[in-house]
Amino acid sequence: MKSGNHTAVSEFVFQGFSSFHEYKLILFVVFLTLYFLTLAGNVIIVTIISIDRHLHTPMYFFLSVLSTSETVYTLVIVPRMLSSLIGLSQPISLAGCATQMFFFITLAINNCFLLTAMGYDRYVAICNPLRYMVLMNKRVCAQLVWGACSIGLLVAMVQISSVFRLPFCEREIGHYFCDIRPVMKLSCADTTLHDIINFIISSLVIVVPMGLVLISYILIISTILKIASAEGRKKAFATCASHLTVVIIHYGCASIAYLKPKSENTRDQDQLISVTYTVFTPLLNPVVYTLRNKEVKDAFQRVIGKKPLA
Template identity: 85%
Template sequence: MTRRNHTVVIEFVFQGFSSFQEYKFTLFMVFLALYLLTLTGNAIIMIVISIDRHLHTPMYFFLSMLSTSETVYTLVIVPRMLASLVGSSQSISLAGCATQMFFFITLAITNCFLLTAMGYDRYVAICNPLRYTVIMNKRVCAQLVWGSCSIGLLVAIIQIASVFRAPFCDGDVAHYFCDIRPVLKLSCADTTLHDIVNFIISSLVIVVPMGLVFISYILIISTILKIASAEGRKKAFATCASHLTVVIIHYGCASIAYLKPKSKNTRDQDQLISVTYTVFTPLLNPVVYTLRNKEVKDAIFRAIGKKPLA
């Protein structure tokens, strides 16, 4: 940490996993393995969707965009975290911290709204199947993706301007990356207004898309229950199972991390929650969509020259 007149901070130092010094190498190996699995899984999904014409549909277009976003999201956080676990330098410049936070917020919010777009896609496919191709055309899909990214960018700009306009009196970040709450705690100024703004924004970008997905699935389930044949109901539920699984886990982790009272947990508990949504949750996307989705599994088998599963 570098200071000027003991008040102006121009560099932050991550405290990271300082409570787990004796387990640092073990944590490095575990996180590295999970990170490589995440990159590999998302790469497989993106490649298979791009080369298999059976998957050139709106649902898999959104899945490909989600995999791309998740891949960049992990690139922003995990490599720096791995370097901190085995390297001697734990510092990051003020500009570097702001950059990391900007991309983290942008991509995290983009992922939330991409999941909402996927929920809307499932709603149209099941509740209005005859007009599906008309409603979910290429232009609409592109607009939904662009809208998700734009919301992420706008919120990130507002948050960065709010957080880094305040002066900092301390440079020891009690975290392993530049998240909003740990950085705000280092400010010399009263952060009450910042905390309120942060909570309102977090609530909107989590509760609003989560609510839209919830409404979509109420309508979807209502429509499915009206299907006469058991086989038809089973097939309709199967098309939503993977997405619903990812949604529950994604929004669940986000709610615990950002909608709880800021003093509710200890520092180690906060870091455990953060590890969940920065390391484990991005792995769920490829795992769920390859293990639970028959169309993706069949596409993978076709890609490697094997007969799809019956």
């Protein structure tokens, strides 16, 4: 229990990037540019997939859902972060903080399990190509998306009820959004049990989907290596390259952020790590899936009229 006289607080104030005060204008311009690119890129991807019938497949259905989720994910965090960089940040109520944390956790976990569903889709496409449309029918795809969303909602409710049951006696959050660890640091109660619960949940929602993706790719690579022709192997690897790139960066950032000891990094280091998965990672989908994916590039050219519709 933290000692001293405390008055229960009803709102929080973000300290944001106070340690980088002299660079705030530069950070604002950089983050605003990346934010617009993220929004534009994800909207373009969703639009192309919905318009072009060549992309009406399970793989691109999952990609459109992931792009939509990433768009909402950035809307929850980035606008308030940008306003704080130019001095327009306002205090956030406990209810507002809980709401932001709820959507952040829900969407972050949803994205993790959507990537797992996409890994399973690639496994079926390469390892069971003749049964692909049977195993990955519309009902199965919808169930996988609903399952990913349900897990996110359930975990978020558990986390929110655990964190906001604590009494808070400090109001300055050493972060730019309501993440779990920075908020728990404001409590005047012993948070040891809550820290353990948070670590266990974080481990499960990162390690389990990451493990499932790893198993999928072990089976995929095993199957690809059995393909006789070099051209066939190259084509099979190409269908997985974009997804695998996003998976490695996504789970890598999440592992660094939530599976490291809480005292290992300084506040500034924690913020810089958080920037990678709240600002840079959401930009991965439009960048990777447009620059490295021939089908999406061809569909984009068809949509803008530079290629004839087949």
